[in-house]
Amino acid sequence: MKTTVLDSLNQGLISALKADSSVHLLGEDILDPYGGAFKVTRGCSTAFSMQVIPTPISEAGLAGVTAGMALRGLRPVLEIMFGDFTTLIADQLINHISKFRWMYNDSVTLPLVIRTPMGGRRGYGPTHSQSLEKLFMGVPGLTVLVPANFSVGIHSPGSILENTILNTDSPVLFIENKMQYLQPLLTAETLADFEVDLRYDPTDINQQYPIYCLSIKGAPSAAVTISAYGFCAELARQAQLKLAFEEEIFTELIIPTRLSPFALQPLMDVVARTGKILLIEEGTRSLGWGAEVGTLLAETLGDKLKQVKRLAALETPVPAAVSLETGMLPQQEDIEALLRKMSA
Amino acid sequence: MTLEEDYYRDMLRIRRFEETVLDEFKRGVFSGTTHTSIGQEANAVGVIRQLLPDDIILTNHRCHGHFLAYGGDMRALFAELMGRQTGICGGRGGSQHIHYKNLYSNGVQGGIVPIAVGMALAEKQKKSEAAVVVFIGDGTLGEGVIYEAFNMASLWSAPLLIVVENNHIAQTTPTEYALAGDIRMRFQAFGIPALELDTSSVMEIAGNTFQLMREVHEDYSPRALILNTQRFGPHSKGDDTRSEEVVALLKEQHDPLAIMERQLSSASVSSIRSEVEQEVKAAFETALADPVARMEGRA
Ligand SMILES: Cc1ncc(C[n+]2csc(CCOP(=O)(O)OP(=O)(O)O)c2C)c(N)n1
Ligand SMILES: [Mg+2]
Numbered sequence: 258m259k260t261t262v263l264d265s266l267n268q269g270l271i272s273a274l275k276a277d278s279s280v281h282l283l284g285e286d287i288l289d290p291y292g293g294a295f296k297v298t299r300g301c302s303t304a305f306s307m308q309v310i311p312t313p314i315s316e317a318g319l320a321g322v323t324a325g326m327a328l329r330g331l332r333p334v335l336e337i338m339f340g341d342f343t344t345l346i347a348d349q350l351i352n353h354i355s356k357f358r359w360m361y362n363d364s365v366t367l368p369l370v371i372r373t374p375m376g377g378r379r380g381y382g383p384t385h386s387q388s389l390e391k392l393f394m395g396v397p398g399l400t401v402l403v404p405a406n407f408s409v410g411i412h413s414p415g416s417i418l419e420n421t422i423l424n425t426d427s428p429v430l431f432i433e434n435k436m437q438y439l440q441p442l443l444t445a446e447t448l449a450d451f452e453v454d455l456r457y458d459p460t461d462i463n464q465q466y467p468i469y470c471l472s473i474k475g476a477p478s479a480a481v482t483i484s485a486y487g488f489c490a491e492l493a494r495q496a497q498l499k500l501a502f503e504e505e506i507f508t509e510l511i512i513p514t515r516l517s518p519f520a521l522q523p524l525m526d527v528v529a530r531t532g533k534i535l536l537i538e539e540g541t542r543s544l545g546w547g548a549e550v551g552t553l554l555a556e557t558l559g560d561k562l563k564q565v566k567r568l569a570a571l572e573t574p575v576p577a578a579v580s581l582e583t584g585m586l587p588q589q590e591d592i593e594a595l596l597r598k599m600s601a
Numbered sequence: 602m603t604l605e606e607d608y609y610r611d612m613l614r615i616r617r618f619e620e621t622v623l624d625e626f627k628r629g630v631f632s633g634t635t636h637t638s639i640g641q642e643a644n645a646v647g648v649i650r651q652l653l654p655d656d657i658i659l660t661n662h663r664c665h666g667h668f669l670a671y672g673g674d675m676r677a678l679f680a681e682l683m684g685r686q687t688g689i690c691g692g693r694g695g696s697q698h699i700h701y702k703n704l705y706s707n708g709v710q711g712g713i714v715p716i717a718v719g720m721a722l723a724e725k726q727k728k729s730e731a732a733v734v735v736f737i738g739d740g741t742l743g744e745g746v747i748y749e750a751f752n753m754a755s756l757w758s759a760p761l762l763i764v765v766e767n768n769h770i771a772q773t774t775p776t777e778y779a780l781a782g783d784i785r786m787r788f789q790a791f792g793i794p795a796l797e798l799d800t801s802s803v804m805e806i807a808g809n810t811f812q813l814m815r816e817v818h819e820d821y822s823p824r825a826l827i828l829n830t831q832r833f834g835p836h837s838k839g840d841d842t843r844s845e846e847v848v849a850l851l852k853e854q855h856d857p858l859a860i861m862e863r864q865l866s867s868a869s870v871s872s873i874r875s876e877v878e879q880e881v882k883a884a885f886e887t888a889l890a891d892p893v894a895r896m897e898g899r900a
Contacts, residue, residue: 281726314758318715318749325719328705329657331726333719348746353716361700362690592689 259441262406262414266433269392269415269495270334273422274305277332280422282309283323284336293396293398294338295374297439315594317344319546320371327369327428328357334422340375340432341387344573354428355398366426372418376488376539382577388487388540388570390432394517395549400425403432403486405469410455412467417514420465432516434539450474450498458520466515468523473501473510479509480600482528484550486513489587493537496592503525506600511523516546521553528554532563533599542569567594608650608803608860612642615666616858617881618675619834622665622682626838632680632890635696638666639834640801643857644766645670647806648734648826651814655703655731657724659717663766664696664706667736670863673701675880679888692894703731711737711744716764718750726819732817740771742756742787743779751791754823761823762813763793768832770850787823795825801857812899831855 273280282291284302288311289297292299302309310370312319316337323333337343343350350371357367377386393477394401402421404414425564465470471494472479473517485493490512509531528534534554536547554562568587576582602610619637639702645666646745649658650858652671668678673689679690682696689699697708713865717735724731741747742765754761764871765784769776783845788795794816798809813824831851835841841848 310757313749313752315749315753317746318718318753321712321715321746322719322722322753324724325716325721327719327724328716328735329720329723329727331723348712349715353707353712356698356707357700357705359692360694360698361705362693364700365705455706520864 260408261438262334262440262442263295263297263402263438265415265442266404266412266418267299267332267407269418270298270301270306272415273419274301274308274380277423277497278308279330280308280332280334281326282314282320282334282336282559285312285338287311287336293336295435297372297433298336298438301388318344320346323371324349324354324367324503327367332368332422333367334556335371337371337373339385340373340389341384343373343389343393346371349430350399350430351358351391351396355396358427359398368423368425368430370418370425370431371429372431372433374433374438376413376436377575378436380577380579380582383574386582387482388538388573390430390516391540391545393520394397394546396517398427399514399517400427400429401432402429402466402515404437405486405514406440406443406492406510408444408470409453409469411449412455412465412472414441417465424465426465432487436469436488437491440491456523458515458517458522459597461515461520467522468514469512470523470527471480471497471510471512472498472500476501476507479507479531479534481533482509482511482531483508483535483537484499484511484513484524486516486555487539489537489539492587492589496589500593500596504597506596508596508600519550519553521550522555523556524550525557529558529561532561534562534564535566535592535595535599537568537569537592539570539586541572543572544568564598564599568595604870605804605861605864606873607867608646608807609672609858609870610877611646612803612858612861613873613877614675615642615645615669616878617670617877618678619665621881621885623834625839630676632684634654634837635682635697636663637834638663638832640831640852640855640857641766641768643665643801643803643806644828646886647803648810650805651810653731653818655729657720657731657733658704659713659720659733659735660704660706661710661713661736661738661739661741662708664697667706668699668701670706671701671704673704673883676887681790682892683888684894685888685891685892687888688894694747701808711746714747715750717761718732718754721754721761722757725760730818732762734762734764736764736766738771739765739767739769739784740774740779742784750786750795755791755793756876758822759792759877760817761819761820763788763823763825765825765827766830767827769799770828770832772836773840784827793823793825795827797827797829799829801830801855803857807855820860832876856894885889
């Protein structure tokens with residue numbers, strides 16, 4: 258059995274609970290044998306019954322409760338069953354949790370991790386399929402993380418989660434993805450066709466949030482840079498592989514694991530070389546991550562930047578019907594088509 | 602000093618601090634907004650003086666009195682309201698966003714209640730024996746998140762005292778325009794015993810709070826205290842929609858300071874008054890001379 262992203266996150270939680278008794282897990286339906294709607298917390302309540310608290314359906318209240326726990330020295334981890342429900346914790350996140358440290362003149366710490374799965378492609382429809390992380394990016398005092406499906410070097414989704422739970426002093430929104438859960442973790446062996454370069458933002462002093470730079474091994478220099486995160490990063494990697502081997506179109510793929518505050522620097526020299534960037538996200542296109550990163554690149558690279566393209570979801574709710582949802586969300590074929598055009 | 606004199610002095614410190622703030626606002630010494638608790642001083646002093654040293658306070662926009670009753674430094678509060686580096690939070694928070702020792706305030710109605718529950722649960726988990734008090738107004742009973750919090754406080758036996766300062770008005774909206782049913786029943790629905798007091802006597806509030814806090818500490822479970830009180834000042838500054846006669850009548854009947862003054866000798870009242878006057882004046886002047894807060898980061 259291959260280790261999946263889900264297994265890795267589950268192991269990360271279990272290791273964190275084991276390492277520090279101040280770590281507490283809260284969430285709806287997280288008790289065994291069910292183990293959470295997506296099973297990320299499976300086994301936790303059995304092994305650490307004192308640290309796992311099943312809760313009522315009270316997202317806003319729970320965000321506040323875990324914030325209070327964090328302000329008083331515990332390390333709570335809150336699961337929000339579907340990312341769509343982060344709208345219910347917006348007041349706590351924006352007006353309370355992310356503000357306390359700065360507003361109180363750095364006199365408190367708030368080590369809270371709120372985990373939640375975003376994303377569609379399962380036919381769950383308009384209120385259970387969204388990628389809402391853009392609502393929380395750029396909120397001062399809030400870190401937004403997103404794991405990648407790699408186990409390369411010292412980092413895996415689980416290790417990033419575990420380290421964050423055990424070491425953060427500030428609130429973190431940890432964005433998982435429903436499709437990514439089932440992906441096998443890619444290792445140096447399974448990534449044999451790729452050159453994988455790990456970079457870090459200079460502000461990430463402890464090098465906790467890797468930025469993966471993927472290019473095809475032995476390939477000529479890339480024509481286009483791609484950047485994507487979450488499940489879309491895997492779609493981009495598949496497209497990158499296919500175009501390289503079938504059409505000799507070579508690209509570099511940059512996958513960040515920290516979306517906010519955003520680390521531009523490691524992207525910059527790659528984009529400076531190709532002059533072309535394709536930014537991919539699963540949320541709706543306007544006023545989102547791609548818009549911000551594209552602007553940052555334009556501001557810093559000036560006329561070294563020749564082309565910026567964004568690929569994202571259409572500006573509608575996420576439809577339930579498979580045919581509609583497929584048309585609404587970015588697909589691998591869309592990435593390939595754009596790369597063909599951009600590299601021409 | 603007797604306990605009565607002590608409480609009287611604490612209430613007077615709040616009164617004179619806030620009167621100074623309102624006066625000086627007109628002169629432009631302060632900017633932004635502020636909410637004074639003139640008329641409600643007995644709640645702050647009566648409740649907070651019953652807390653044990655490790656207990657925790659969560660408070661709201663109307664928090665100056667809670668801070669001062671908790672032992673917060675008057676100059677630091679003036680300085681915070683004036684945007685000085687020496688302010689409680691270096692000017693970052695201002696009037697309604699402060700943190701000092703175990704007191705935390707925030708300016709969004711309702712959100713502090715679940716945070717109070719989480720703090721109470723954390724203290725229980727750490728076996729620290731500290732309890733939490735959270736202050737909310739009657740208008741805040743309209744916020745949904747507090748009921749999620751009441752439910753969890755009761756469900757998980759949080760050592761928490763919820764104090765409702767029912768001043769019968771929320772900004773300009775009289776309680777009867779906004780509140781259905783009975784406040785006590787809202788707590789009882791969650792299995793939280795609630796006591797309602799109709800008084801501006803600090804001694805009465807103190808005695809009852811002492812008992813409630815003992816229950817909270819001993820039973821490790823939440824209690825609620827509903828304090829029917831009166832606000833004599835504007836909601837913020839110059840925004841009182843009530844007539845002067847109505848407010849004057851409230852003051853005549855419910856002034857916590859006047860109630861205490863009747864019980865104290867005139868000699869001790871006047872000596873406390875001059876002591877407080879000096880303190881307020883010195884704190885104000887020191888804060889005024891303190892350096893203005895500066896923002897860093899813009900290149
Ligand atoms: C969520 C939210 N809505 C509105 C406001 C604006 N506001 C500040 S105080 C206040 C009235 C609050 O009334 P109450 O809870 O009775 O407290 P009081 O001001 O009477 O002490 C309002 C509407 C706010 N701060 N937060
Ligand atoms: Mg009120």
